[in-house]
Amino acid sequence: MRFIFKTSYDQDIRLARHGGHMFWYGLLVAFLIVAPWAIDEYWLAQLTFVLIYGIVGLGLMLLAGFTGQFSIGHAAFLGAGAYTQGVLTNMGIPFPIALLAAAALSAVVGVVVALPALRVKGIYLGIATLSFGFIVEEVFARWESVTGGNAGLHVKSPQLFGWSLGSGEGFYFLCLVVAVLSTLGILNLLRSPTGRAFVAIRDSEISAQSMGIHLARYKTMSFAISAALAGLGGALYAHKLSFISPDQFNILQSIDLLLMVVIGGLGSVHGAFLGAIFLIAMPQLISMGKDWLPAVIGQAPGLQGLVYGLVLIAFVLFEPLGLYGRWLKIRTWLQLFPFYRKGLFKRQKSFTKSDRLR
Amino acid sequence: MQILQLLLSGIAQGCIYGLIALGFVLIYKATETVSFAQGDLMMLGAFGAFAGMSLFGMPFWLAAVLALVAMAAFGVLLELVVIRPILGQPQFSIVMLTIGIAYVARGLITMVPGIGTDTHTLAVPYKDQIWKVGELVVNLEQLAIIIATAVLCGLLFAMFRYSKLGIAMQASSQNQLAAYYMGIPVKRLNGLVWGLAAAVAAIAGMLLAPITFVHANMGFIGLKAFPAAVVGGFGSLPGAIVGGLVIGIVESFAGFYLPDGFKDTAPYIAVLLMLMIKPNGLFGEKLRKKV
Numbered sequence: 001m002r003f004i005f006k007t008s009y010d011q012d013i014r015l016a017r018h019g020g021h022m023f024w025y026g027l028l029v030a031f032l033i034v035a036p037w038a039i040d041e042y043w044l045a046q047l048t049f050v051l052i053y054g055i056v057g058l059g060l061m062l063l064a065g066f067t068g069q070f071s072i073g074h075a076a077f078l079g080a081g082a083y084t085q086g087v088l089t090n091m092g093i094p095f096p097i098a099l100l101a102a103a104a105l106s107a108v109v110g111v112v113v114a115l116p117a118l119r120v121k122g123i124y125l126g127i128a129t130l131s132f133g134f135i136v137e138e139v140f141a142r143w144e145s146v147t148g149g150n151a152g153l154h155v156k157s158p159q160l161f162g163w164s165l166g167s168g169e170g171f172y173f174l175c176l177v178v179a180v181l182s183t184l185g186i187l188n189l190l191r192s193p194t195g196r197a198f199v200a201i202r203d204s205e206i207s208a209q210s211m212g213i214h215l216a217r218y219k220t221m222s223f224a225i226s227a228a229l230a231g232l233g234g235a236l237y238a239h240k241l242s243f244i245s246p247d248q249f250n251i252l253q254s255i256d257l258l259l260m261v262v263i264g265g266l267g268s269v270h271g272a273f274l275g276a277i278f279l280i281a282m283p284q285l286i287s288m289g290k291d292w293l294p295a296v297i298g299q300a301p302g303l304q305g306l307v308y309g310l311v312l313i314a315f316v317l318f319e320p321l322g323l324y325g326r327w328l329k330i331r332t333w334l335q336l337f338p339f340y341r342k343g344l345f346k347r348q349k350s351f352t353k354s355d356r357l358r
Numbered sequence: 359m360q361i362l363q364l365l366l367s368g369i370a371q372g373c374i375y376g377l378i379a380l381g382f383v384l385i386y387k388a389t390e391t392v393s394f395a396q397g398d399l400m401m402l403g404a405f406g407a408f409a410g411m412s413l414f415g416m417p418f419w420l421a422a423v424l425a426l427v428a429m430a431a432f433g434v435l436l437e438l439v440v441i442r443p444i445l446g447q448p449q450f451s452i453v454m455l456t457i458g459i460a461y462v463a464r465g466l467i468t469m470v471p472g473i474g475t476d477t478h479t480l481a482v483p484y485k486d487q488i489w490k491v492g493e494l495v496v497n498l499e500q501l502a503i504i505i506a507t508a509v510l511c512g513l514l515f516a517m518f519r520y521s522k523l524g525i526a527m528q529a530s531s532q533n534q535l536a537a538y539y540m541g542i543p544v545k546r547l548n549g550l551v552w553g554l555a556a557a558v559a560a561i562a563g564m565l566l567a568p569i570t571f572v573h574a575n576m577g578f579i580g581l582k583a584f585p586a587a588v589v590g591g592f593g594s595l596p597g598a599i600v601g602g603l604v605i606g607i608v609e610s611f612a613g614f615y616l617p618d619g620f621k622d623t624a625p626y627i628a629v630l631l632m633l634m635i636k637p638n639g640l641f642g643e644k645l646r647k648k649v
Binding site for chain 1: 386392440443444447449450451452453454455457458459460461462463464465466467468469474475574578581584585588592618619622623625626627629630633634637
């Protein structure tokens with residue numbers, strides 16, 4: 001058990017609280033760097049997907065988990081990034097510039113969504129973003145001269161300073177660098193005044209406002225950053241799949257993304273990546289489990305949806321803090337080992353304040 | 359004549375949206391949560407009627423009534439088992455929970471061998487009958503939807519206006535704590551509201567089935583009922599029906615006069631406009647917090 005005595009305010013916002021953090025995250029980064037040689041190609045591809053979804057998850061986590069603005073149309077931003085990247089690289093624009101353009105354009109789209117969304121909150125915001133997602137999906141399908149319509153769009157493999165990143169390893173490292181940079185960016189953002197303003201808005205809009213936080217500005221900013229990250233993830237996603245079509249960015253994808261952050265654990269940066277691991281690992285686990293089940297159940301097409309639903313229900317009912325919350329409990333249990341009390345993480349029952357009064 | 363024809367099909371489609379939106383609004387008013395599973399409850403209702411008719415060979419009316427009762431019971435059960443334990447948690451948890459329920463419902467139906475993955479027709483007695491009024495072609499299926507919606511609205515109105523149960527539901531929807539103090543069994547009422555919403559969804563499913571067939575993904579139509587609920591004002595029962603009609607008519611006209619692709623997005627464009635202009639909807643209640 002480690003006790004940290006904080007003697008200065010700086011200690012409160014330090015990225016690594018103590019040496020242990022440095023050690024474990026260092027180990028994680030070391031593993032991620034040697035991963036291409038340690039695991040085979042298939043798992044490396046899965047790991048790349050985890051990183052890509054992790055980047056998108058970070059964005060959604062910032063919006064949903066830290067600013068309290070739920071978006072049920074996040075796949076629209078993912079798609080905006082993916083299509084920008086696809087169209088620009090096919091035009092022969094260098095990869096890094098296209099990547100930045102994808103993030104920037106998605107951010108602009110995010111601002112466009114934020115403007116009507118500023119007036120509404122709660123479930124109305126959810127429905128506004130849902131509607132927006134539908135409209136954008138339709139735009140992808142209909143704007144055939146640019147996006148290729150329902151036939152889809154092939155994306156060239158990325159080139160960076162002359163050498164191709166099309167191979168599994170090169171692209172993996174690219175994703176790793178982007179993921180690490182965006183994680184550090186989000187962590188730094190969260191300990192800055194801006195990040196604290198986001199959290200204040202999540203906890204209570206009225207009190208945040210009365211503390212002098214400009215709600216409209218910060219909400220717009222949150223949407224823009226979140227959309228930019230989703231666009232970044234979308235751009236990488238487009239390259240990884242090398243083929244994009246409108247039905248990859250539909251409502252189910254949006255719900256998948258939301259499911260990812262909720263299961264990962266709302267309001268934690270770890271949660272974004274844990275959720276991404278979950279989202280990638282789940283189909284694998286299900287297909288592995290299929291062999292154990294009787295054929296009638298195992299071969300049925302609806303099995304995956306059923307398991308997703310059950311897992312989601314179980315998480316909301318029993319572990320609202322998500323996978324990260326589960327890890328916190330395990331860690332606390334290990335730290336306090338003989339003295340762990342059962343009710344330590346017990347939820348307080350409280351009646352939510354009415355949403356109608358606003 | 360063209361316009362009248364479009365109006366008729368718009369109204370029929372809008373009644374379906376209105377009925378699903380009615381489910382949202384019932385639940386939202388009573389418990390302040392939004393159920394994303396409403397469309398899938400509709401799908402379950404349609405499948406229930408289909409199972410009754412084709413597997414057990416019941417006549418349509420018996421199957422319909424049985425499906426209705428079964429869905430109402432299912433709604434009550436759902437509230438008891440899944441929703442009640444997290445009452446008082448943030449609204450968003452319940453939204454995720456209902457998304458989970460929707461996944462489970464869709465998955466379970468798809469897993470039924472030989473039935474779940476196919477599309478079926480619900481052999482209603484009024485299928486494929488057409489009336490001609492002047493030049494106007496009236497499809498009896500559409501007429502049934504409109505009449506059933508009107509009757510259902512009348513019944514619901516009477517219930518909320520004249521029966522003790524309905525008045526108690528209204529009371530608990532306005533202030534749960536005060537309703538508790540007046541001796542109203544709020545928890546039991548919440549269960550009943552979920553049951554009622556599921557029953558309304560089942561009716562919508564059975565009415566829709568002759569037009570679009572019965573299949574596992576018909577629940578996605580529930581997503582189009584969100585615009586209906588918002589346009590009408592999320593907390594208003596007449597608003598849900600009116601919103602549904604507006605969305606249905608907008609969709610039907612957009613499909614005819616605007617280029618391809620606008621038919622499916624028109625409801626969402628309408629709802630975004632509505633949120634920008636009047637976030638509370640046409641019939642929305644306006645409540646302000648006192649500091």
